[in-house]
């Protein structure tokens with residue numbers, strides 16, 4: 001993933017919504033990017049306000065991390081709000097969305113899980129993260145899945161091989 005800034009020196013920005021899962025900012029730093037925290041409000045059910053997102057995106061924004069159902073807030077993104085976010089993402093061609101849906105099965109009606117990649121035009125723009133550790137198989141089953149567009153996959157193949165080696169050795 002290209003996380004370099006426009007002049008080759010500035011770092012790309014990874015937009016993370018607060019409250020966040022503790023690892024996201026460190027992951028951004030590991031990728032040599034700058035984490036940008038957008039706080040969400042309890043009055044918005046800790047969901048992203050699209051107007052705030054639109055006002056914070058700039059030419060350095062490379063990745064928006066969304067987690068639904070969310071750790072730690074439990075918020076679930078409704079389809080209408082995801083569509084509004086997708087409209088904003090569509091206006092920023094260099095921005096990808098990392099949609100962490102690892103808690104997909106820990107959800108209670110009437111909330112319904114929607115994958116960001118399932119929205120029109122968003123499959124190519126989404127890195128879908130899932131795994132086996134939250135579906136009753138057990139905490140020791142730390143095998144993740146990363147589903148992404150073949151073009152992005154090609155660029156990240158070395159990183160994925162490194163992860164696989166890391167899991168194998170640990």
Ligand SMILES: Cc1ncc(COP(=O)(O)O)c(C=O)c1O
Nearest residue numbers: 021067071100102131133142143
């Ligand atoms: C939001 C979120 N994403 C990803 C993970 C990683 O899950 P795993 O236990 O499979 O490494 C966790 C783990 O707590 C999590 O909370």
